[in-house]
Amino acid sequence: MFSFILKRLGVMVLTAICLTFIVFYLVNLDPNLEKIAKTQGNMRMTDEQVESWLESNGYREPLIKRYGEWLINTVQGDMGYSLRMQKPVTGELGQRLGYTGILMFWVMVVMVPMALLIGVLAGMREGTKLDRALSVASITTTSAPEYVTGIIFTVIFASTLGWLKGVSSVNNITIENFTLPVITMAIYGMGYIARMTRASMVEVMSSQYIRTARLKGVSFKNIVVKHALRNALIAPFTVIMLQFPWLLTGVVIVEAMFNYKGFGWLLVNAAANNDIDLLLGCSVVAVFVVLSTQLISDIGYAYLNPRIRVN
């Protein structure tokens, strides 16, 4: 188990270095640098002035050297200075991640129990009307990405009925303005997790040991709750963990749509304004989230499933 985790950690670090280097390379392409020079200096700089500005600000050092410096600083917690926000990147990122954390927490609270419940209910008696209805419902929710459900919910609950607000705010979270972002994000992932849960529930319910339990005369409720659930939830666990990278895209869409100024909003802003340090900081966070959830899901899966642990 230990060497397994160590190996995974090694691959993870290698992946992270590759990915951040790609981002570093892409944001430091010449046209980007030129734009920075012009926005920082003045718009009517000649090519020579741009060149000397870049030279004097250290942008013309070899890329590898600059990447190395950036990497060392980042590991020490200094991600540079955001030109757009006029703040150090680390502090800004921390604050925005906090806001997104609140959003994510509520998304998880809504999404996971609902999805598991739907999946278990649909999968415990395969082929019944309830199963069909729930399956079609979960397919429908996975067919509507956040920018579609967001629009539909805003139209129904905010524009037409007027119950909720279509604009959110990080400083003043209320039920009216926070419900729509949360359900918009929750519902897209919900169908997916529910389908996985259903599939694994169906598989477990048709296995030998469940038949044995039935023949022993265990009640259906006890079979589902005590025998089937534990095994049926292994597969959805990985899926739930792997939802985080998905949620990352969702966060960006939802925060842009509802103007909730968290991490996703920051990323869009950094990208749109060519804010190199901030964009790099955001990508470090994004890459870290994706990789660490992959790691946790691998380890968790091995932990939950003894058959893999032996191998």
Place this chain on the structure above:
Amino acid sequence: MENEYISTFEIFTTSIIRFWPTWSAIAVVLIGGWITRSKLGLFGRLFDSPVGMTGLIIVLFWIFTAIFADIIAVMPSDAASFTPGIKKGGPGIIDAGNNIIMIWGADNLARDIFSRVVWGSQIVLIIAPAATAVAYMVGITLGLPAGYFGGRIDTVLSFLANLILAFPVILLFYLLVTPEIRQPVYYDLGLFSLPWSIPIGLAGFFFLFPIIFLCTLWLTRFDHAPKKLAMYIGATVIIGLWIYAGLVFGADFAPFNLEPNELNVFAAVVLGSSPGVFRIVRGLTLDIGTRDYVAAAQTRGERPWYIMLWEILPNARGPLIVDGCLRIGYTTILLGTLGFFGLGLSPESPDWGSMINHGRPFVRVASSIHLSLIPALALMTLVLGLNLLADGLREESLRD
């Protein structure tokens, strides 16, 4: 000046009537399919699955709408009306200038939303399946050897695939689709100058795979018939490179050309979805590689690529078809995401993502919700159709 509206019932009936070419084509396909269903294999059995059938009808609806777009649409996609008061007009508004009824309303630039959605279906239904097809070629060409040979090839390719999968899609799009990156640099090669940018490089790399894939296919199939082999490969390479030159480098003599924007979007979407295909093909190859008929072929002394392409691949078609349906839907969503952030095609483009993005500022006012709601529903129904179709196909393929 007050504009006149038609009633809700008339909106409903007109919507149905305007799609008449679509309805008739669907009817023809379904009746034809029903008659020949015993010969259609997996697709024929779809008639037994209500879910799959619903999906098929929805998908066919959008396919035929895209094909007959120039008959169905009443206005060009970027034609604006100059009648006063028609901007953001609700569904059913009558344009007094030319008596065209905008059954699904007008947008903030007084363009007909109905026509734009119809034209948009054309863009979505060309780019999404085409990008998925290219992603499939890439995924199959790389996934088969990774699963079949294992070892170092597998380690390297899987690492690369995981690398791309670990890249947050949205960040990738922001980095790849910015105007700074797609600005081509021209390299003078004496005879002609070659444009170069990262998206062009990516597209150049990805579009090679269909040619490589087909050539390998012919090489393994006809290696005992050199004449036929030469003919097939010659045709593939010539036609392939002809199309390739137009798609990637924008050569004028080629049959198809892509705008720099479209090329960008295409490259980004293929890059985003090929690692997924790679993973599924690799997994299927690992599984099927242990079957008896593969062992038999190995004993016969067949070469590895023959076994991969003509023994393993045909037997993996069931899961691949199902996954393909899902993946076209996923690609549609990706395309919409690009449009939603205004990254994708030109801002004028009637693709659904861009339309949603365009209508987004007006969604909070009850009188102008249709600007973004209608393209959103269009996108949702297409993806829903594809997902239902995939579900039906999966159910039917598991039956035997």
